[in-house]
Amino acid sequence: MFTKNQLKKYASLVLKVGVNLQKNQELVIFSPVECAPVTRILVEEAYKEGASLVRVRWEDEKVNRLNYLFADIDKLSDVPDYQVKERDYMLDNKVAYIAIDADDPNIYNGIDEKRLSICAKKRGIAFKKWREATMNNEIRWCVCSLPTLAWAKQVFPNSKTPLKDLTVKIKETMRLDSKNPVKAWEKHLKTLNKRAKFLNRQNFEYLEFKNSLGTDLRVGLAKNHLWLAAEEMAKDNIKFTANIPTEEIFTCPHAFKVDGVLKSALPLCYQGNIIDNFSISFKDGKVVDFSAEKGSETLKELIETDEGTYRLGEVALVPKNSPIAKQKILYFNTLFDENASSHLAIGKAYPTTVKNGSNLTKEELVKLGVNDSTEHVDFMIGTSDLSVVGVKKSGEKITIFSDGDFVI
Amino acid sequence: MFTKNQLKKYASLVLKVGVNLQKNQELVIFSPVECAPVTRILVEEAYKEGASLVRVRWEDEKVNRLNYLFADIDKLSDVPDYQVKERDYMLDNKVAYIAIDADDPNIYNGIDEKRLSICAKKRGIAFKKWREATMNNEIRWCVCSLPTLAWAKQVFPNSKTPLKDLTVKIKETMRLDSKNPVKAWEKHLKTLNKRAKFLNRQNFEYLEFKNSLGTDLRVGLAKNHLWLAAEEMAKDNIKFTANIPTEEIFTCPHAFKVDGVLKSALPLCYQGNIIDNFSISFKDGKVVDFSAEKGSETLKELIETDEGTYRLGEVALVPKNSPIAKQKILYFNTLFDENASSHLAIGKAYPTTVKNGSNLTKEELVKLGVNDSTEHVDFMIGTSDLSVVGVKKSGEKITIFSDGDFVI
Numbered sequence: 001m002f003t004k005n006q007l008k009k010y011a012s013l014v015l016k017v018g019v020n021l022q023k024n025q026e027l028v029i030f031s032p033v034e035c036a037p038v039t040r041i042l043v044e045e046a047y048k049e050g051a052s053l054v055r056v057r058w059e060d061e062k063v064n065r066l067n068y069l070f071a072d073i074d075k076l077s078d079v080p081d082y083q084v085k086e087r088d089y090m091l092d093n094k095v096a097y098i099a100i101d102a103d104d105p106n107i108y109n110g111i112d113e114k115r116l117s118i119c120a121k122k123r124g125i126a127f128k129k130w131r132e133a134t135m136n137n138e139i140r141w142c143v144c145s146l147p148t149l150a151w152a153k154q155v156f157p158n159s160k161t162p163l164k165d166l167t168v169k170i171k172e173t174m175r176l177d178s179k180n181p182v183k184a185w186e187k188h189l190k191t192l193n194k195r196a197k198f199l200n201r202q203n204f205e206y207l208e209f210k211n212s213l214g215t216d217l218r219v220g221l222a223k224n225h226l227w228l229a230a231e232e233m234a235k236d237n238i239k240f241t242a243n244i245p246t247e248e249i250f251t252c253p254h255a256f257k258v259d260g261v262l263k264s265a266l267p268l269c270y271q272g273n274i275i276d277n278f279s280i281s282f283k284d285g286k287v288v289d290f291s292a293e294k295g296s297e298t299l300k301e302l303i304e305t306d307e308g309t310y311r312l313g314e315v316a317l318v319p320k321n322s323p324i325a326k327q328k329i330l331y332f333n334t335l336f337d338e339n340a341s342s343h344l345a346i347g348k349a350y351p352t353t354v355k356n357g358s359n360l361t362k363e364e365l366v367k368l369g370v371n372d373s374t375e376h377v378d379f380m381i382g383t384s385d386l387s388v389v390g391v392k393k394s395g396e397k398i399t400i401f402s403d404g405d406f407v408i
Numbered sequence: 409m410f411t412k413n414q415l416k417k418y419a420s421l422v423l424k425v426g427v428n429l430q431k432n433q434e435l436v437i438f439s440p441v442e443c444a445p446v447t448r449i450l451v452e453e454a455y456k457e458g459a460s461l462v463r464v465r466w467e468d469e470k471v472n473r474l475n476y477l478f479a480d481i482d483k484l485s486d487v488p489d490y491q492v493k494e495r496d497y498m499l500d501n502k503v504a505y506i507a508i509d510a511d512d513p514n515i516y517n518g519i520d521e522k523r524l525s526i527c528a529k530k531r532g533i534a535f536k537k538w539r540e541a542t543m544n545n546e547i548r549w550c551v552c553s554l555p556t557l558a559w560a561k562q563v564f565p566n567s568k569t570p571l572k573d574l575t576v577k578i579k580e581t582m583r584l585d586s587k588n589p590v591k592a593w594e595k596h597l598k599t600l601n602k603r604a605k606f607l608n609r610q611n612f613e614y615l616e617f618k619n620s621l622g623t624d625l626r627v628g629l630a631k632n633h634l635w636l637a638a639e640e641m642a643k644d645n646i647k648f649t650a651n652i653p654t655e656e657i658f659t660c661p662h663a664f665k666v667d668g669v670l671k672s673a674l675p676l677c678y679q680g681n682i683i684d685n686f687s688i689s690f691k692d693g694k695v696v697d698f699s700a701e702k703g704s705e706t707l708k709e710l711i712e713t714d715e716g717t718y719r720l721g722e723v724a725l726v727p728k729n730s731p732i733a734k735q736k737i738l739y740f741n742t743l744f745d746e747n748a749s750s751h752l753a754i755g756k757a758y759p760t761t762v763k764n765g766s767n768l769t770k771e772e773l774v775k776l777g778v779n780d781s782t783e784h785v786d787f788m789i790g791t792s793d794l795s796v797v798g799v800k801k802s803g804e805k806i807t808i809f810s811d812g813d814f815v816i
Contacts, residue, residue, distance in 0.1 A: 067462065
């Protein structure tokens with residue numbers, strides 16, 4: 001599907017712009033077994049970039065499905081110590097970490113949500129240190145994607161060549177057809193950084209989201225919040241880009257200052273199940289009501305995961321004319337869909353989205369309004385008629401978005 | 409390649425006759441990523457047999473090759489603690505363990521033997537507890553195989569359908585075409601057990617191996633040695649079969665009582681390299697000279713691994729008319745080739761091949777002549793004209809093998 005040349009460009013992009021692999025650094029790749037042919041090329045290219053060692057941790061969602069269906073739930077939900085130690089090893093050795101996200105969006109369809117949720121909760125607790133460290137940029141990491149057949153069939157149900165079609169579209173989102181994708185991305189990231197800088201200068205108190213679907217939401221922003229693009233600075237002062245592709249700029253909502261109602265703009269694929277046409281109401285930052293036309297049980301399990309999943313942890317702006325939005329494809333995969341639409345996240349906020357956040361204690365973060373949770377799940381609210389107004393402490397209002405696009 | 413029905417038979421055989429999976433037992437499968445379609449069926453069938461949980465640890469020899477080629481050797485040879493802990497978990501939880509052996513016999517061709525050997529030695533030390541436990545039947549385990557393309561091309565270099573051809577042959581060795589392979593195996597294992605019992609009654613002091621290739625070797629047997637077939641009793645008193653297919657009966661040579669010279673009858677594939685037409689001389693149990701027409705460096709690295717790789721750890725008898733021998737195929741894979749030919753092993757002996765061996769201390773085992781090492785590598789010496797004579801303490805000689813076949 002990819003030409004050899006495109007694969008090299010792909011690898012180069014993920015290694016240089018993504019994790020920004022340094023000479024003599026160790027790289028760990030979490031890859032679906034189905035992606036082995038491409039993952040091997042990633043390994044080879046990583047060595048050309050000077051990796052000291054590349055470890056691949058293979059995963060298979062089809063085996064995971066069988067486990068969710070049939071395993072003893074106590075055994076399945078238990079996270080053995082060696083798996084926690086593996087993540088500790090990655091943190092201790094400051095590895096670069098690439099996750100290849102290529103899930104079948106429906107892989108866990110029909111599985112008892114309770115079982116999925118028990119496992120998610122236990123994993124959330126077991127991998128707490130890992131999650132906090134990655135969200136705190138203690139290592140450089142990148143989530144990217146590769147096309148797989150089951151997923152492609154979901155995106156292009158009527159196509160005779162779904163895998164080919166998905167490949168073409170993913171290549172577009174990654175700008176792989178440009179002569180030098182690394183340069184194209186450097187330019188693109190500059191644009192995103194400019195937007196973030198502009199919003200940082202405004203220092204809004206809150207944002208008002210409105211559209212014809214019925215979204216009418218006031219999202220307070222955390223004290224000292226910072227707008228960021230996916231290109232960030234890791235703790236070691238080396239840049240990296242946590243998602244490829246990425247079209248968003250994002251910041252930290254105030255965990256206790258969200259009021260009103262939101263309507264979903266796109267389906268959300270969570271734990272191999274699709275949640276669609278959902279609505280969530282907030283008061284003082286907390287979810288007080290929710291419903292969904294499809295996947296309401298899955299939404300319930302998500303919101304009831306812990307204290308922090310009743311509150312927001314991210315607010316992100318994506319214009320309706322972003323390259324991914326313009327494709328007018330529903331990927332059923334957040335890495336893509338979140339870059340086609342403005343979005344929010346339920347759960348833990350990135351400490352890096354407040355000033356000096358990665359050096360603050362948990363208590364200091366809470367004081368600023370930075371939410372904590374074992375989860376972080378993005379969902380899309382941006383429609384083509386979305387308006388977003390920023391409100392300053394002085395009461396001054398500035399329209400940021402009109403008809404789904406930036407007006408700043 | 410396999411029909412659905414054959415796959416179910418395959419799974420049933422490996423689960424029932426192989427690891428003899430019990431209700432509510434956990435199963436761990438080490439599988440090449442290439443074997444995913446069959447491995448998933450193994451997982452599903454294991455749940456039907458009552459597994460409490462099935463974990464699959466995927467491996468990829470192609471990534472391993474890249475690592476051997478390019479990684480920093482200190483990093484690559486270091487075995488992180490979490491990998492040792494994973495094996496500890498398997499032992500502590502008394503899992504059933506299936507290893508799918510489907511290596512490309514030439515996968516590490518051209519790689520510096522020193523690098524392979526440094527890694528093998530460090531792994532040998534790190535996984536010492538694991539190796540001792542499995543060789544001591546502390547858990548039930550089974551090595552089985554599945555056809556893969558690179559391997560098939562090596563076995564059938566002139567075929568247009570190598571994968572199909574290898575599949576047909578492997579199915580034959582596993583008796584998958586019989587109506588009820590599990591029953592066929594029970595019958596076959598009975599025959600092997602009978603042979604072992606006969607030899608146990610003889611209680612030979614040593615065996616004399618001779619053939620026209622030039623093998624002229626006197627192999628002392630350990631005190632209290634036991635002849636076994638692959639169907640053994642695990643520590644929990646539940647039967648299992650450590651290899652499928654298997655055609656051998658085997659016992660423990662005396663580490664200090666091997667004299668003479670042996671000539672290889674088949675190539676040996678060790679660490680992704682082929683060693684062929686080799687010769688080894690022994691005095692008082694120890695290797696005193698060796699040479700090989702092909703792969704002499706690899707043979708050198710094997711023999712020089714540690715003290716124990718200078719001595720033997722297994723002697724096994726396989727008749728020239730064994731179903732695998734009759735196929736007249738060179739598999740370049742010991743699981744098959746060792747069942748086409750009588751063989752010996754360099755390195756650690758199975759404690760279970762002496763009476764009450766799994767309950768003896770290291771010192772007690774050494775006293776009986778049971779060899780210890782971080783390695784255990786089988787190699788084939790059985791030709792169609794091999795003769796094996798058993799010599800008793802009284803001096804009485806009994807011919808066991810004549811012209812490559814049992815005469816008992």
